Amino acid sequence: MPDDHAGIVRRDPVAEAYPIITEVEKPEKEKGKYLYPVEYGQPRSMGIRPEKPSISATTDFSEMGLGQRIRATKDALERVHR
Numbered sequence: 001m002p003d004d005h006a007g008i009v010r011r012d013p014v015a016e017a018y019p020i021i022t023e024v025e026k027p028e029k030e031k032g033k034y035l036y037p038v039e040y041g042q043p044r045s046m047g048i049r050p051e052k053p054s055i056s057a058t059t060d061f062s063e064m065g066l067g068q069r070i071r072a073t074k075d076a077l078e079r080v081h082r
Helices: 013-017 066-080
Strands: none
């Protein structure tokens, strides 16, 4: 893909039916908070849902191959977003 592909806008029926929303305004109580605070070097208390652990807090990826990391990431996401 060329470097300037970010300027391309899809106009096909699927893209029109399912538009991608890139940014959403946070509610006031969530402003200044993170979905994944630990991954941004912040304490868990800075999270929108501090009672739920972040992905890196629940999984050790250091010794895994790519396939294992993908499966572990999916598993961790399921645990975090329950």
